[in-house]
Amino acid sequence: MNELREVARTLLTDGTVRVIIGWEDARRGARPVFITDPADTDRLIFDTRCVHNLVTYLNPRRDNVAELGKIGLVVKGCDAKAVAGLLREAQLTRDDVVLIGVRCGGVLEEAELPEAAPLSPENVAPRCFGCDNREPDLVDHLLGESQPEPPRPVTTIDERVAALDAQPLEERWAFWTEQFSKCVRCYACRQVCPLCVCERCVAEKTRPQWIEASPHPRGNLSWNITRALHLAGRCVDCGECERFCPVGIPLSLVNRKLQQIVAERYDYTVSDDPENPAPIGDYRLDDQQEFIK
Amino acid sequence: MSDATDSSGAAADGFEPRVTAFVCNWCTYTGADLAGTSRLHMASNVRIIRLPCTGRIDPLFIIKAFERGADGVIVSGCHPADCHYTTGNYHARRRFAVFHDLMEFIGVDPRRMTFSWVSASEGAKWRDVVNEAVTSVRELGPFQAYRALAPKDAGVAAPTGPSAEAVTQAEAS
Numbered sequence: 110m111n112e113l114r115e116v117a118r119t120l121l122t123d124g125t126v127r128v129i130i131g132w133e134d135a136r137r138g139a140r141p142v143f144i145t146d147p148a149d150t151d152r153l154i155f156d157t158r159c160v161h162n163l164v165t166y167l168n169p170r171r172d173n174v175a176e177l178g179k180i181g182l183v184v185k186g187c188d189a190k191a192v193a194g195l196l197r198e199a200q201l202t203r204d205d206v207v208l209i210g211v212r213c214g215g216v217l218e219e220a221e222l223p224e225a226a227p228l229s230p231e232n233v234a235p236r237c238f239g240c241d242n243r244e245p246d247l248v249d250h251l252l253g254e255s256q257p258e259p260p261r262p263v264t265t266i267d268e269r270v271a272a273l274d275a276q277p278l279e280e281r282w283a284f285w286t287e288q289f290s291k292c293v294r295c296y297a298c299r300q301v302c303p304l305c306v307c308e309r310c311v312a313e314k315t316r317p318q319w320i321e322a323s324p325h326p327r328g329n330l331s332w333n334i335t336r337a338l339h340l341a342g343r344c345v346d347c348g349e350c351e352r353f354c355p356v357g358i359p360l361s362l363v364n365r366k367l368q369q370i371v372a373e374r375y376d377y378t379v380s381d382d383p384e385n386p387a388p389i390g391d392y393r394l395d396d397q398q399e400f401i402k
Numbered sequence: 403m404s405d406a407t408d409s410s411g412a413a414a415d416g417f418e419p420r421v422t423a424f425v426c427n428w429c430t431y432t433g434a435d436l437a438g439t440s441r442l443h444m445a446s447n448v449r450i451i452r453l454p455c456t457g458r459i460d461p462l463f464i465i466k467a468f469e470r471g472a473d474g475v476i477v478s479g480c481h482p483a484d485c486h487y488t489t490g491n492y493h494a495r496r497r498f499a500v501f502h503d504l505m506e507f508i509g510v511d512p513r514r515m516t517f518s519w520v521s522a523s524e525g526a527k528w529r530d531v532v533n534e535a536v537t538s539v540r541e542l543g544p545f546q547a548y549r550a551l552a553p554k555d556a557g558v559a560a561p562t563g564p565s566a567e568a569v570t571q572a573e574a575s
Contacts, residue, residue: 274507282509282547311462319462321469327551331465334508338461341500363507370503375496389500392492394482400502401495402518402531 112252113183114150116209120181121147126207127178130166132159138221141166143177155183155253156225160216160234162347164191164303169200180206185213186242189381190345191303193247196383200306203383210248215240215259218352228260235262236348236361247381266365273362285330291356292329294322298336298350298360304343311335337363342371342388345379419474419539421448422467423532424459426479428486429521436525444529445536448476455479457490461501464515468548474514474539476531481519491519513538514545 117129121144131153133142139158144150163182166174174180184192189210195201215228215237226232237259244251273281296312299305312320312332320335321328336350337360344364351360371377374397375388425431431452437444453459456479464475477498485491498517506512516535520528 278506278509278511279547280509281507285508286547286551319460319466323553325551325553327469327548327553330508330551331462331469334465334504335462338501338504341504363504366507367500367504370500374499374503389496390493392489392496394492396492396495397499398482398495400499400512400517402516402534 110154113155113209113211114153116250116252117144117150117153117181117183118147120207120209121145121150125179126181129153129181129183129209130163130174131155131183131209132161132163138219138223139225140220145177153183155211157215157217157228158220158222158225159185160218160220160348160352162188162191162301162303162345162349164188164195164347165301165349167192167195167201167206168303169195169306170308175205181209182206183209183211184245184248185211185216186240186245186381187213187236187345187347188303189245189247190242190379191347193381193383193385194304194343194345194379194387195306197385197387198306208245208248208250210245210251212251212253212256213240213243214256215243230260230263233259233262234348235264235266236346238262238265239267241378242381245381247383266361269359270362270365270369286326288358289329289333290326291358292324292333293356294324294329294332295355297353297355301349301353302340303347303349304340304345305336333358333360333363337367340364341367342375342377343379344368417540417544419447419536419544420472421474421476421532421535421539422472423448423450423476423478424456424463424467425450425452425476425520426455426458426486426491427452428455429480429484429519430478430528432522433520433524433528436522437528438525440525442525442529444532447536447539448532455485455487455490456494456498457485457487459494459498461497464501468510468545469552471545471549473542473545474516474535476516476518476535478516478518478520478528478531481521484521510548511542513542 120126129144131142132139133152134154141161141163142152196203216234217232218234238261243256320331348361371388377388434450459477467475479491502512518531
């Protein structure tokens with residue numbers, strides 16, 4: 110942690126960056142913090158409560174953050190993948206940001222805890238299991254000690270997806286329409302997503318209105334399918350959409366399913382290598398087409 | 403595949419599937435035109451929407467078709483390597499592969515969604531695609547599951563949002 114504060118202080122003092130975005134310990138637990146004064150760098154922390162994906166502040170929709178000046182951003186491995194996503198799609202240039210990577214051994218499901226708890230199968234964020242990027246490459250500084258692998262959660266996301274897949278179509282339809290019917294269309298999933306970069310979302314188009322705006326099951330289904338599809342092959346599985354969903358829709362299951370689809374069909378895994386093109390928007394002449402007559 | 407009018411004849415329960423076809427201008431639309439000028443008999447349940455390219459077809463079009471009461475959809479365009487815009491159908495192929503798998507995961511029967519390549523000279527293939535799509539949708543029955551999602555005060559095919567008339571009035575006032 111001292112290492113993190115030291116690096117942040119140096120970056121601010123020598124003027125490399127104007128603001129450091131990281132996590133701090135607040136009354137209700139860990140939360141994001143913007144630090145502009147080198148004297149405040151002692152507030153920075155990194156522990157298992159630092160679940161937030163701070164790359165959402167680099168999203169070009171948040172031009173008020175860019176106005177602060179050059180950003181130094183603290184990133185975990187999953188967050189670094191989101192930075193790579195923005196670079197890949199030319200929403201950001203590498204010189205816009207200094208990345209301070211932290212070695213990560215998994216995070217908790219919940220950020221609002223007074224103390225960092227050690228990870229256990231009961232409290233670990235399920236997405237951390239099987240993480241392939243605990244030490245991000247796409248960073249300017251890599252800090253912290255090597256971390257052990259996160260524990261296996263009681264039920265993994267893959268197991269939940271497989272359980273759904275094993276059910277008949279009607280059961281899956283009943284499950285998802287019930288889940289999506291809870292949606293209140295607050296668009297928190299979109300707002301928090303580091304990769305939902307459209308200046309004007311299709312959900313807000315009114316002429317023609319592609320997605321019905323009022324929260325009823327039909328429009329909700331349309332919105333949720335669209336959100337998921339637009340993240341296909343791009344989602345970094347940071348889990349923020351599900352964590353922010355006020356009605357608890359298991360969005361990580363849809364996101365994981367799409368990861369499985371692109372992995373199976375296009376042998377593609379989201380990485381923190383911005384040179385690796387995303388599967389949608391790319392193609393191969395010999396792509397599978399068994400579903401086409 | 404049964405040719406001729408009996409496949410378009412009314413089923414015993416009177417259910418006539420509504421199938422929306424999104425086709426590309428250069429291949430499938432011309433192929434469908436050929437089917438017509440060749441006087442091939444086929445099911446008459448398909449409404450064709452012509453677009454420049456399969457690459458222009460957003461998955462939202464399909465969702466919208468279901469919302470507006472379609473029981474099935476067809477998406478069809480140029481064979482690989484034949485795209486008028488060189489690569490539109492390759493991009494579409496990936497997009498619809500992902501969409502197809504996602505919809506199956508959500509619980510939509512994939513038999514309601516037909517994807518095909520039909521070239522300008524394949525009038526007979528278009529007839530087969532249409533007949534097969536209509537037959538399988540007929541077997542599945544009306545897409546009641548989707549219609550049940552409609553807001554309670556709206557009819558199945560009721561336009562969403564304010565009517566054009568209401569909008570004009572609101573703008574005038």
